[in-house]
Amino acid sequence: MNTGRKDRKTNLEKKKPYTIVQYNEFMKGIDRADQYLCYYSVLRKTVNWLKRVVLYLLNCALFNAFFVYRKLNINKKVKYKSFLHFTCPE
Numbered sequence: 001m002n003t004g005r006k007d008r009k010t011n012l013e014k015k016k017p018y019t020i021v022q023y024n025e026f027m028k029g030i031d032r033a034d035q036y037l038c039y040y041s042v043l044r045k046t047v048n049w050l051k052r053v054v055l056y057l058l059n060c061a062l063f064n065a066f067f068v069y070r071k072l073n074i075n076k077k078v079k080y081k082s083f084l085h086f087t088c089p090e
Contacts, residue, residue, distance in 0.1 A: 011079075036066075
């Protein structure tokens with residue numbers, strides 16, 4: 001597929017495989033979720049793999065709650081870190 005960009009040297013249009021174009025179009029939300037999850041991860045080094053799985057699922061649930069909260073409260077500018085501190089006081 002044509003990308004709409006031109007090569008600097010040859011001035012020809014750049015092309016990408018169709019699967020790459022689809023991936024870039026539909027995976028934006030997941031990439032953003034992974035980015036948020038790696039900033040403030042609740043994962044800890046542990047020998048027990050089950051604990052890691054449970055902590056990862058908890059982390060995903062917290063991010064989903066943050067995303068829904070942000071969509072429902074459009075007028076409030078809440079950051080993920082402040083949402084985590086509000087929901088999980090230490």
